[in-house]
Amino acid sequence: MNQPPSIDNRPVSLAHFFLSRVRASPDAEAYRFPAPAAPGGTAPEEAAPGDSAPGGEERWHSLTWAHTGERTAAIAAGLMSLGIRPQDRVGIAAGTRVEWILADLGVMCAGAATTTVYPTTDAEETAYILADSGSRVLFAEDAGQLAKVVRHRAELPELTAVVTFEPVAGTTAEETGGDGPEVLSLEELERRGADLLRKRPDAVEETVAKIDREDLATLIYTSGTTGRPKGVRLAHDCWSFQAQTALGLGLLSQEDLEFAWLPMAHAFGKNLLCAQIAVGYPLAVDGRLEQLPANLRLLRPTVMAAVPRVFEKIYNSLAAEARRMGGTKERIFVWAARVAREYARAAQIKGAACGEGMESGKTLVPFWLSVQHVIADRLVYAGVREVFGGRIRGCTSGSAPLAPDIGLFFCGAGIPILEGYGLTESSCGASMSLLEYRTGVAGRPLPGVEVRIADNGEILMRGPNIMRGYHHLPEKTAEVLDPDGWFHTGDLGELTEDGYLRITGRIKELIKTSGGKYVAPLEIESRLKGACPFVSNVVVVGDHRHYCTALITLDEPTLMAWARERGLTDPSYAGLCGSEEVRALVAGYVDEVNTGLQRWQTIKKFTVLPRDFDQAHGEVTPSMKVRRPQVQRSFAAEIDAMYEEARTS
Template identity: 60%
Template sequence: MTQTQPMIENRPPSVAHLFLQRVEATPDHEAYRYPVPAQGGGPDQWRSLNWSQAAQRVHAIAAGLMELGVRPEERVAIASGTRVEWLLTDLGILCAGAATTTIYPSTNADESSFILADSGSRVLFAEDAGQLAKARERRAELPELAHVVVIDASAVPGGTADDGWVLSLEELERRGATYLETRPQAIKETVAGITADQLATLIYTSGTTGRPKGVRLPHDCWSYMAKAIASTGLLGPEDVQYLWLPLAHVFGKVLTAGQIEIGHITAVDGRVDKIIENLPVVQPTYMAAVPRIFEKVYNGVAAKAREGGAAKYRIFQWAAGIAREYAKVSQENRRASGNPSVPFGLSVKHAVADKLVYAKIREAFGGRLRACVSGSAALAPEIGYFFSGAGIHILEGYGLTESSAASFVNPGEAYRTGTVGKPLPGTEVRIAEDGEILLRGPGIMQGYHGLPEKTEEVLEPDGWFHTGDIGELSEDGFLRITDRKKDLIKTSGGKYISPAEVEGQFKAVCPFVSNVLVIGANRNFCTALIALDEPTIETWAKEHGQEGKPYAEVVASEGARELIQGYVDRINADLQRWQTIKKFRLLPRDLTVEHGELTPSLKLKRPVVEREFQTLIDEMYEGTREA
């Protein structure tokens, strides 16, 4: 089955073109908000840049790069967390005709050095002294790296160092401004010379094994994405987006393209620990996130209800059930007749639950949130239904680094929880005989940087890209992802199991879980490694005579094991016999990006987790006969 959407025609060659058009069209409209720590402590102060002010800095950065000798399509790397300077720097690189290489700030010195060398990056924008130190450590291995520009000027004593190899962002912008005094048309002329097929971005995939691969995304990918996102009608010029996602990740990066085309405000702050504090301040109308954030919010709300006593927790559980029922019925009715109405009795219960529970949840999100987009991994449907019924509308989407992130998204009010929506205009989708999802369209990469044989493995000559994901298309074009092709489990009894499906069901019923990994490939039964959410299980520990004990000791207790066993029994009752979790182990710590068990977008690296906790896996299968 193949689905094809109308093409996006008459798009400009690049986002740099779109940026200049946006600045000309709405120079005085607010573009970005960003936090500045208050002097002497206290809450952050939020400042703004309008499009004209942003352009002044972008042009100075672009001209500064030209002054350093950077030429079109040469690579310029950014190793920084999500902040307003990331956005300005990326646009400066694009307006200089160069290509951005993205590096997560959590990437170690060895892998950072590999990315810089493999990409041939000429300049590195380093966020702070820590990122600068990684480059300095490997400078001898990076002969092509001519300069490091440090965003945090305090990391560059006196403004310059290392014979001009290091300079501050402030110094680069000063040099750029001087450059433009004698060449005032340099930016316009350079942007006018950019072609759609020129390289715009190199994003390195965080692979679970071996070195990451550089995904080559030309300017046309982002120009297409900007126009396609705008065409969905999900966002308008009056929206306020809260952007915290890693901009080194394609999901965060694509949001910047859509904003420039639409012209809405983006409040940017990548500090994940500030999300709860920022939401009531920013009061966004729109936010993109990964499923882990929604899971943490859900678990936090459930834990707070438990702290309020048995009666309050029963009210929460009742309200959660009503939310799910309300969302399912309204979505089913909309699908069947176009009318999302629900029976009167359910509507009355929902109104009561709204006053008691849902309104407080919406207020915690800032009170103005119209919709969230969830991507990067599957959201457990039961959690999606809960938020839908509570008035937090989560529109799941789907895409990969190789497809510029946004290939599918749910269509506004007609969204369907448990699906990733419909293809963006201009994107074709086909389901292969083995169930694999194939994509074709302007968002698809040129290939892997310097790896033609790897490119040939996934990209057919006629443009069809093999995603490696398994999915199903409904008759009216909604896609449901069932699993990663390589992650499907086949038991020794010959039964196929989707671990993500079982894991999602467990996350929906257990408010204590942080991460779960179902195991069973070539085994005669399934088991699970389970990491608990530390704040939530600490609250439980206080209520059960274990206050003050370290996390590892709490999860090793018989009480904690019995608690989680109850939730395992609940999901087992609804699973096929061969899917059920026969044994589990609670991990002595949560899985983290720092330990290499999660990607920076919080996706599970299954092989890494299995290697790290092989002893616990062996314990669960000890004495059993294997295939």
Template identity: 55%
Template sequence: MSDTQTLIENRPPSVATVFLERVAATPDKEAYRYPVPPASGAGPDDWKSLSWAQAADRVTAIAAGLIELGVGPEERVALASTTRIEWVLTDLGILCAGAATTTVYPQTNADESAFILADSGSRVLIAEDVEQLAKARQRRTDLPGLAHVVVIDPRGVRDAAPADEPDGWVITLDELQARGAARLEKDPDLIRERVSAITADQLATLIYTSGTTGRPKGVRLPHDCWSYMAKAIAATGLIYPDDVQYLWLPLAHVFGKVLTSGQVEVGHVTAVDGRVDKIIENLPVVQPTYMAAVPRIFEKVYNGVAAKARAGGAAKYKIFQWAAGVAREYAKVTQDTYRRTGRASAPLGLGAKHKIADALVYSKLREAFGGRMRACVSGSAALAPDIGYFFAGAGVHILEGYGLTESSAASFVNPGEAYRTGTVGKPLPGTEVRIAEDGEVLLRGPGIMQGYHGLPDKTAEVLEADGWFHTGDIGELSADGYLRITDRKKDLIKTSGGKYIAPAEAEGQFKAVCPFVSNILVHGADRNFCTALIALDEPSIMDWAKEHGLAGKSYAEVVAAPATVALVDGYVQRLNEGLQRWQAIRKFRLLPRDLDIEHGELTPSLKLKRPVVEREYRHLIDEMYAGAREA
């Protein structure tokens, strides 16, 4: 048995155990950094740190406080908050109490929040602030099982309490920790005893998938899933004890959540701040060595760099376009030579051009990422290969990974220097994969869910008796084990002419071709040609508009302007040059606003909800096919 197999097969029953082991091993080492905004509201944030021992003091106080509230093993504690240090500490506290975390996106409305709280049977809700508390107060009579709400940010909590609210139904996180600390003074071994009693198959997390139709399903992930993930991520060799991770992803999403497990096992520093509008500002301050993100973030950075170059004048933009082409060529050549020889190299001429482009463009890009970024991990959706190659050639290495909520997020990841853009890499140690006859990717291993909460029929649809999980994704495996995801099984388009089309392929290519695009949806099911709905990136297109006689116009007016339509049409024609005839986009419409989470068109991880978008903009789709002869 290899060292890796031993590490994984002899894993502890829970990540709570892994956490206590980490605290014992490196109590004084820095564990977390988090921002404290200035009291005046102006100026830079003050970043504070917690050692592992300091984090443990807060985690065990939270755990003991929950036990004081009557929370028992496997009972659910819901957590509705943005990504912040308290999310991490509270989640660990729930796990160390032997309970289970129900994750709730803070953007979730009151109706769906109430459904999740009721369906999960959550006994306590940890709410970020008065806004999240208000949702629970609004539906309190529908939630008889919800015994308490614990509020992280206490401002205004007592101000709007309804007259009929029971005393003690709402408490602050500080009050919870104080209760827990008092309990630990009397019973110092309480948490260690709770953790030692946790079994591998005990429920640890309920994550509700944001379905495109109907109510979300609760995915049951036991403690063993996170313990396995902690050990398997460490076994990849991709993260080190001296790393600094910048964690901004939503922790209610499985991609963000799994990053906390790997960090506890390896013991490196994590800087936690979920404010997306602060990413650009934070990167030079945090100077991370690795960061995980969704493709939309890399697309925004690429579009922003291109827009900045374009604003600098024709000569500067021409240099950027040349440098981008060199980066892509360099990345493709070096990845190919590494695959064949185990060593990345490029021809002398290409290497010389790359060196010049590095001085002019790439070095500034790396500085924007903090100057120390060794690698980024991209997941949740496919990254357009041309964007991946651009960053790879610029020295910002993006390791694509793959997983689902049902597989605890991290099933595949690209292996460090041997990464291949356009693939999601190889399976994590201990995870099995096979491709079904229809091309569907099947997974089996310790990261797979127990099932959907209270939905045995839905579970049976995707989880076979022998443990194979049907992902719903179509993929291809290379001879040496690299997986490429080609599309969602249910998203494949069959035209009226009988041709199958993977819309994600054309959508990804368009994002690399057009620097103004934010979101694109290709449509064509049961039609005789393909069309597209396109939303433009507001900052980029508005900058362009100022230079082309559209200054002072609103976003909706700019996208409706003939000049804008003509601009985008040029990029659509360029896209079509690389597509088969039946894949080509024959018509398109620009949307009057960008797609977003608030309107339900994107999931919180920024994935497109196709049925929602197609339903909302059905009139534009019908307009594109009006009068067309259907085959």
């Protein structure tokens, strides 16, 4: 087992880590990204500029650490030329792309603080975040993000400049309103920075040297279910701690290649950046979720992080393909999935990593199961790994609990998914599963992080990873940060005898039936997702009601494939969701899950909805978390209908 990493004497900031990384491995590949290439980019051997992968996939380019350092310094100096000073806020409103990373690194090396804005955030909330943070410059991805600022320029008197990643037509003073911020391209900002560096070549390194570990580094606005979002203040030491922890754990090496698609505006995405800079492996960056399957085949990463919904969709697509083939191939997949789960469960003995068969001479997996596993690997699991590119060593999952059956399947197929736990307020990382793979738990607390369970079951944590408060909201800060430094997470959980953290639900989401029984909806929803390969999202309802019900959405590609196999004539997804055939299909899985629940936990009624939850209706966050209150508002009529019979009988 790994020795705990030392977090003492860590660098002051991630900017310090970055400059050290540039000096240590200047010629190594740092970032890989789809065309068009940035000026001066060099090509990795796997995907040289001008070459396309089979099937017409996009061309990819790369930056070395040295060139990344040059561009970062130019961006940092360019910000200084715009008047940005230490701890000034600089916003980034863009999807996950290499320019996001370069901008963030530039902000850090200018001693300023990044304000993150999801590109899907509407104009009104974007303006609120920029105004509340006091952001003076904004990096905007394209014309759409710029338009949000132009529309609300009167509310943003402190915003003096907008730097666009993509060319934007119509950015003269007259066309942007005449009284708005200066608009310039990223290329122009870098030119201005290069000019400043010619006069003051040490400007950036001198600025980084003056950063204090308690200085503000990042403002991330949490997407609340009601009211305005709160700005979480994360100091430089939060990210330095995460970087040092990743370095010390020894799970990653410079030989790895990670594929990054998660939103960089989210703490999870930023946390991954900390690990990558500290360890020094290349990061392939493309936030377009629709490109995920093609990118995995082309890039062949060794590690990847994702939210549970991604792993659920991959599993559902594998199961759907097996059903489509039918006959012997379908039976083989069902058998192999069962073997994978049994094998993973058998390997989960203290001291065993998933997939190990022997430990100190003691058999962890029965011989007969090992033989079946070898056969299943040749027939099925090798193909599963090819979906991830064929070189994958493992994945990390966060943001929400992963259904145990999904985790067990991938682990048994040779792709351990290490679950972690954390919140924006804990700079994402707080606990992590490491070599001792365990399904259904979120690992042990990271070295340096204290975790305890309050009398009411709430998870409390303390450590250098914890936020310094909510921006401009001292009363909200006092509600969650007590005088002793303990952060009250709002999550329910328990610590196992050997120190693993298990998440059981959210305090605010805990259901109390009218009969006085408490129900944790997360547990039921997770079981249904693991049992039913058609499910996309589930929300269990039942607070102050006689019984529990569920709103269920189905994965459209999986459902449509199933319908074609059975010759169902309704061509629409919504029509299928309302059909008796689909209701009977889902009912079988609901009944299966109910057999493992207490009577008061069982789903008495359910509704299959005609559409999935989405951001447009405010029902999911950009990181794919379901907003329960909004879901219940959107589908209030459907919920009432499930209880109407009980009220009238």
